[in-house]
Amino acid sequence: MLENQKKDVGLYGFTGCNGDQLTIIHSEDKLLDFWQSVHIKSFSLAKSDNDDSDLDIALVEGSISNQEQAEHMKEIRKRSKKLIAIGNCACYGGVQAMELGSKGWDQRFRKVYGDAFFELRTPIESKPIDVFVDVDFYIPGCPINADQFFYCFAHLIQDHVPTIPDHPVCAECRWRENDCLLLKGILCLGPLTASGCNAVCPSHNLPCLGCWGPVEEANVSSEFNLLKEKGLTQEEIKRRFRMHNGSGIIKPLKKILGVL
Amino acid sequence: MRAVKLRKQDLPAFLKCVQSFGELWGPVREKDRQVLKKTDDVNQIDLTTIRTSLPFKKLLFPPRFSMFHFSGNKYTTSLEHLPNRIIFGLHPCDIHALLIMDDFFTRSFDDPYYTERRKKTAIIGFSCIPDEKCFCHATKTDTVEEGFDLFLTDLDDFFLIWVGSSLGDDMTRECPKIIDEGILPEDLKKYVEWRKYRNSQFKMDIDLTSMPEIFDLSYDSVIWEEEGEKCLSCGACTIVCPTCPCYHVYDKIEMGKIEGERMRQWDSCLFKEYSMVAEGHNFRESRAERLKLRFTHKLQAFVGEYGKPACVGCGRCIETCPVDIDIATIVRRLRGEEVKV
Numbered sequence: 280m281l282e283n284q285k286k287d288v289g290l291y292g293f294t295g296c297n298g299d300q301l302t303i304i305h306s307e308d309k310l311l312d313f314w315q316s317v318h319i320k321s322f323s324l325a326k327s328d329n330d331d332s333d334l335d336i337a338l339v340e341g342s343i344s345n346q347e348q349a350e351h352m353k354e355i356r357k358r359s360k361k362l363i364a365i366g367n368c369a370c371y372g373g374v375q376a377m378e379l380g381s382k383g384w385d386q387r388f389r390k391v392y393g394d395a396f397f398e399l400r401t402p403i404e405s406k407p408i409d410v411f412v413d414v415d416f417y418i419p420g421c422p423i424n425a426d427q428f429f430y431c432f433a434h435l436i437q438d439h440v441p442t443i444p445d446h447p448v449c450a451e452c453r454w455r456e457n458d459c460l461l462l463k464g465i466l467c468l469g470p471l472t473a474s475g476c477n478a479v480c481p482s483h484n485l486p487c488l489g490c491w492g493p494v495e496e497a498n499v500s501s502e503f504n505l506l507k508e509k510g511l512t513q514e515e516i517k518r519r520f521r522m523h524n525g526s527g528i529i530k531p532l533k534k535i536l537g538v539l
Numbered sequence: 540m541r542a543v544k545l546r547k548q549d550l551p552a553f554l555k556c557v558q559s560f561g562e563l564w565g566p567v568r569e570k571d572r573q574v575l576k577k578t579d580d581v582n583q584i585d586l587t588t589i590r591t592s593l594p595f596k597k598l599l600f601p602p603r604f605s606m607f608h609f610s611g612n613k614y615t616t617s618l619e620h621l622p623n624r625i626i627f628g629l630h631p632c633d634i635h636a637l638l639i640m641d642d643f644f645t646r647s648f649d650d651p652y653y654t655e656r657r658k659k660t661a662i663i664g665f666s667c668i669p670d671e672k673c674f675c676h677a678t679k680t681d682t683v684e685e686g687f688d689l690f691l692t693d694l695d696d697f698f699l700i701w702v703g704s705s706l707g708d709d710m711t712r713e714c715p716k717i718i719d720e721g722i723l724p725e726d727l728k729k730y731v732e733w734r735k736y737r738n739s740q741f742k743m744d745i746d747l748t749s750m751p752e753i754f755d756l757s758y759d760s761v762i763w764e765e766e767g768e769k770c771l772s773c774g775a776c777t778i779v780c781p782t783c784p785c786y787h788v789y790d791k792i793e794m795g796k797i798e799g800e801r802m803r804q805w806d807s808c809l810f811k812e813y814s815m816v817a818e819g820h821n822f823r824e825s826r827a828e829r830l831k832l833r834f835t836h837k838l839q840a841f842v843g844e845y846g847k848p849a850c851v852g853c854g855r856c857i858e859t860c861p862v863d864i865d866i867a868t869i870v871r872r873l874r875g876e877e878v879k880v
């Protein structure tokens with residue numbers, strides 16, 4: 280690709296484990312192409328000469344959990360043509376947003392931190408980035424899947440919109456011919472969860488915890504009823520549904536339960 | 540049709556012998572299910588298999604594969620290096636499904652990604668006794684006259700082998716020591732009795748007569764909405780169905796290059812994007828509409844076009860759907876029969 284056609288790209292991390300940026304860094308076989316196909320203007324986990332110039336594409340990992348982060352997020356948005364959320368925390372809020380949508384954040388916060396004084400940061404309830412800014416594209420996962428990420432990235436830097444199929448985890452799970460855990464009465468979130476992980480958990484006989492976040496057509500109420508029929512309690516189901524689905528599960532769950 | 544005999548104890552030797560024609564694939568038990576697998580150890584093949592979790596279609600067009608590699612204006616396919624394969628153990632329902640697939644992928648134009656694999660695939664069918672989910676008697680797919688190279692019927696102390704093609708003929712002649720050409724009158728009698736016994740073993744009570752008309756009259760039925768509320772849109776029923784051929788095509792490009800792979804992967808009419816066209820318009824926005832499409836296609840539209848349903852009664856969707864939406868429940872509900880919900 281010609282030097283002057285290359286996009287200016289920045290990577291940023293807010294509240295999260297850095298797993299998504301690390302997934303990129305650990306993809307040794309892709310790194311040369313990654314670095315050569317764009318100008319990486321900022322990637323503080325991987326290099327030290329970072330700047331705050333205007334960007335064609337900003338990739339953002341992590342949720343927003345203090346006011347300073349919210350300001351920084353808005354500032355990145357202002358100088359970026361495209362904003363891409365990567366990973367579950369940026370897309371849905373991550374595990375730190377599992378209570379999103381319920382009242383009582385103040386009490387929960389005090390229970391953990393007591394009356395601690397935060398000098399440099401003003402904590403707020405942790406939320407996905409699209410609560411603060413417009414997001415152009417979401418690449419979910421916990422962490423993101425390298426294949427899915429580089430597939431999307433290759434398209435985005437050529438101004439194509441990548442297509443992530445709207446399949447749930449079950450599709451990839453059935454392709455791999457796993458024994459279906461849900462049929463055995465195990466709380467598997469495969470039908471509600473976006474695919475892309477290659478059904479890694481059910482392929483190891485572990486139920487899907489939903490870490491890719493909800494698939495567009497997730498039929499939350501049907502799976503909820505099914506799990507109740509199979510003998511699971513409302514509390515167990517609710518906990519599992521909320522664990523990774525953050526902002527993505529609030530509406531459908533409120534519809535079933537009334538309040539969260 | 541030529542027929543020969545094979546003693547029970549000679550089956551492993553026979554399968555070993557036909558391996559000179561290609562890789563042997565057969566049903567192998569894995570935990571709670573049977574999976575069609577490549578196996579060199581013929582003793583691994585589970586002859587009691589009723590249905591493999593995925594049908595043969597995974598070998599003729601895999602769930603996800605690269606059609607070709609492109610670079611600039613050039614492209615190269617990888618169809619030259621396909622292996623020869625023998626699929627052992629297909630029951631009549633799956634052989635009927637194979638004939639439907641063959642027709643689908645060749646009728647309007649030849650799809651090389653299917654036909655090149657198909658040409659290199661030999662089929663050795665195997666008889667079965669239906670379980671409580673089989674209903675090939677209702678779809679009239681319980682016996683086969685074509686679609687196989689060899690077909691083995693298990694008659695207790697020996698197998699009666701029907702030879703269905705010249706390749707099948709070659710296979711029997713490859714192993715002359717164990718193949719017995721002399722079919723006796725009592726062997727035929729045994730076969731006829733076996734057929735009678737098998738016919739008596741169907742447990743599922745399902746009536747598929749007049750389905751096209753019933754669908755016509757049920758277009759606005761509440762059944763679709765009710766079942767649509769339950770459907771998880773997981774796609775499992777279409778993935779396991781031996782007559783569902785739908786796929787999605789996309790390009791996987793390399794970063795910063797005009798180079799990549801054109802990929803094909805299984806799609807499902809129960810996924811919302813399947814019916815989406817340009818500008819985001821969707822012909823089947825709701826789950827109810829998508830379910831209606833699946834069942835109407837299997838039992839009405841296909842009958843209009845091909846003179847038979849596109850369901851071969853294999854029972855896989857019955858075994859698979861987490862919320863019990865399958866051919867049997869839908870047909871019963873449409874006929875106004877009692878269905879436990």
Ligand code: SF4
Nearest residue numbers: 449452459460467469
């Ligand atoms: S095990 Fe889970 S992910 Fe796999 S098919 Fe069953 S419900 Fe879906």
Ligand code: SF4
Nearest residue numbers: 476480487488490491
């Ligand atoms: S199976 Fe579910 S929990 Fe496991 S990685 Fe995939 S989306 Fe996450």
Ligand code: SF4
Nearest residue numbers: 780850851853854856
């Ligand atoms: S619709 Fe169901 S029973 Fe009929 S062929 Fe497909 S999977 Fe088998």
Ligand code: SF4
Nearest residue numbers: 770771773774776860
């Ligand atoms: S298997 Fe059942 S729940 Fe899943 S898409 Fe098919 S009908 Fe719907």
